[in-house]
Amino acid sequence: MPLPNNFSPAEHLQDTIRRTYNPEVREWFSDITTDDPDINTPRASLRTACTHAEMDTMDMTLSRMLLFDMLIKQRWNQGIVSGDRDLNYRVLRRTRPQVTLYFLEDLEDVEPGYDPVSGEISFRLMTQTSTTFSNSEALALANKIKTEFGTGQGFVWRKGKELCSYTDWDKGYQLQLLVRSEAEARTLIGKVLDLQSHTPDWEFFNRIENGSPSEAFPTIPPRETILGKSRRLPRRRPIAEVRFQYATVKLAGLAKPVYLFDRSGRYDSALVPSYRT
Structure with a gap:
């Protein structure tokens, strides 16, 4: 092309x-x-x-x-x-398999003049290494992701201006989620942890609130003159609904990630591709 x-x-x-x-x-x-x-x-x-x-x-x-x-x-x-x-x-943590879930705003919902809003959620498989993580375990994880995030029209993450985090180093989690409410953050964290059959320990949960989010993260950002033209600055923490697309696992020693589950139809090499949903 x-x-x-x-x-x-x-x-x-x-x-x-x-x-x-x-x-x-x-x-x-x-x-x-x-x-x-x-x-x-x-x-x-x-x-x-x-x-x-x-x-x-x-x-x-x-x-x-x-x-x-x-x-x-x-x-x-x-x-x-x-x-x-x-x-x-x-x-040691950086060498553990890294699973990433990818989300993207539906094209029909994209605001004119902006790119689709995306989202990623990553965590580590701390009980595995690139040599111990087997094909059968990868397939089992892919099917869990399909169950939690890929059924129907795909799970929708409602992104907002509120930042919530969940940090449990020993189990491989350092999640930072932009959401619209604390309740939605807890629901999403629970779904991610369930992929490894982990139960959330809310001691590791934090909600970080900005004093004036509408001013710090305006829905419509201001313009600035750049190279002689008035240009809209990038949005920070845009409000959007992003839908689950696919999931990968990155293994030390492999140049490219392994596609676990794909509901977008882009990756036929996925262990569980879209035509098997």
């Missing part, structure tokens, strides 16, 4: 970096449970500096990546970083 006439290699590269590099940054700083960290704290400042932003120049992008690479090398050399958990444990 030929490239579109308006294809920009630079924009395509920046978009790919944002989709592949930023999740690694979030994972490395996963102890920070808000998407608006206080940069007066050292780790929050570092995460902000490392995170690729939509309006970055290529020089800025490369600088962020170099900084992040330097941090990782520094931690390997130090072994334990002040204020962090033991590095060996953090590295």
Whole structure:
């Protein structure tokens, strides 16, 4: 298929970096449970500096990546970083299979002038490694995901401006969910944990409330003049309903993720593809 006439290699590269590099940054700083960290704290400042932003120049992008690479090398050399958990444990966690659930706003619901709102929820299989996780266990997990999220028209996650988190390191959870109510967050957390037959321990649950969400995260963002044109700034915490699409598991040693269950019809290689729903 030929490239579109308006294809920009630079924009395509920046978009790919944002989709592949930023999740690694979030994972490395996963102890920070808000998407608006206080940069007066050292780790929050570092995460902000490392995170690729939509309006970055290529020089800025490369600088962020170099900084992040330097941090990782520094931690390997130090072994334990002040204020962090033991590095060996953090590295151990990063090698466990990572399951990701993907959600996307229905095209007919997308506001004109905006891209569809998406959502991801990831967790680790802490009792497994890439060598112990078997095909039969992967298939069983795929069918559980189908039951919890893929039946009917697919589970709908009602995203909002309220940030709720659930952090249980030992069981592989560091969930950060934008929702419309605490009750909806608890329901969604329960469904995710049920995939591993875990019962939520609400001691690990937190609700982070902004003092003025309508001003901090306006439904219609303001405009700014960029390169001589008035442009709408990206939305922050948009209100949208995102529907479950597919799930993957990332295994150390494999270049590409394994598609577990797909109800979108995109991935015929999924262990449980859409035509078996």
